[in-house]
Amino acid sequence: MKNLTIRNLSKTYFDPYAGTNVTAVHDVSLNVGQGEFVCIVGPSGCGKTTILNMIAGFIPHTGGEILVGGRPVKGPGPDRGVVFQSFALFPWRTVLENVAFGPKMRGVRKAEREKIAHEYLALAKLTEAAGRYPAELSGGMQQRVGVVRALANEPDVLLMDEPFASVDAQTRMTLQEELTRIWQEKRPTVIFITHDVAEAVFLANRVIALSKGRVLEEIDVDLPRPRSWDSLNDDARFKELSGRVRQLVRSA
Numbered sequence: 001m002k003n004l005t006i007r008n009l010s011k012t013y014f015d016p017y018a019g020t021n022v023t024a025v026h027d028v029s030l031n032v033g034q035g036e037f038v039c040i041v042g043p044s045g046c047g048k049t050t051i052l053n054m055i056a057g058f059i060p061h062t063g064g065e066i067l068v069g070g071r072p073v074k075g076p077g078p079d080r081g082v083v084f085q086s087f088a089l090f091p092w093r094t095v096l097e098n099v100a101f102g103p104k105m106r107g108v109r110k111a112e113r114e115k116i117a118h119e120y121l122a123l124a125k126l127t128e129a130a131g132r133y134p135a136e137l138s139g140g141m142q143q144r145v146g147v148v149r150a151l152a153n154e155p156d157v158l159l160m161d162e163p164f165a166s167v168d169a170q171t172r173m174t175l176q177e178e179l180t181r182i183w184q185e186k187r188p189t190v191i192f193i194t195h196d197v198a199e200a201v202f203l204a205n206r207v208i209a210l211s212k213g214r215v216l217e218e219i220d221v222d223l224p225r226p227r228s229w230d231s232l233n234d235d236a237r238f239k240e241l242s243g244r245v246r247q248l249v250r251s252a
């Protein structure tokens with residue numbers, strides 16, 4: 001796992017309908033240390049997905065630089081794993097094969113990659129589902145597979161774009177608790193995008209509040225871990241931090 005450095009990042013799109021340029025990201029700088037969990041939060045259209053897609057190397061940036069472990073990002077690569085809102089699993093592969101896919105692409109031999117996949121599936125309490133196909137799983141389970149599939153590839157940075165947005169509220173809370181537990185165990189470097197303030201504060205070590213493509217403020221989240229909704233729901237510090245972030249986002 002390596003650190004991520006973003007310096008003066010910007011992105012301008014050409015809007016063919018208006019015939020003008022739209023600056024979606026302005027001069028964003030960010031340092032994410034190895035093993036940190038950073039959430040980027042902000043209202044719809046503030047540039048969250050654009051930032052994530054540039055870090056992933058899916059779209060080029062128009063200004064500034066992105067470095068992973070000191071190396072500039074020039075396109076997608078296995079050093080960055082991505083988890084999307086839509087689960088994007090391979091429907092024709094079993095859960096085990098989905099999770100073993102990354103190691104397979106890295107040339108890891110079958111017995112070894114299946115061992116890795118079983119370890120990650122156990123971490124996400126998915127051992128029983130190893131032989132099933134994605135269509136045979138609930139949405140929450142599919143998203144759990146998506147998360148461990150990305151982790152099994154052991155990326156330097158794990159990029160998550162509203163991964164829990166399409167599951168019901170109860171499942172979402174369970175997934176959030178599980179993600180914090182898995183993160184504590186494996187300590188990947190995570191950039192997690194969301195517009196849900198409580199989710200951001202619950203998960204992160206640091207929350208970046210974004211508005212109109214600019215960083216408004218960075219808020220350190222000093223809540224103890226492990227985190228659970230039962231203990232944080234009525235926690236004064238959780239409420240205080242969420243209130244602060246909510247205020248920033250609303251003023252955005």
Ligand SMILES: Nc1ncnc2c1ncn2[C@@H]1O[C@H](COP(=O)(O)OP(=O)(O)OP(=O)(O)O)[C@@H](O)[C@H]1O
Pocket residue numbers: 013014015022023024042043044045046047048049050051195
């Ligand atoms: N391919 C594109 N072409 C032109 N403009 C775009 C393109 N993609 C995004 N934009 C514009 O860039 C801005 C930021 O969009 P982006 O999707 O990054 O925001 P977001 O914060 O992720 O929003 P949401 O939470 O709704 O997904 C918006 O004004 C959007 O309309």
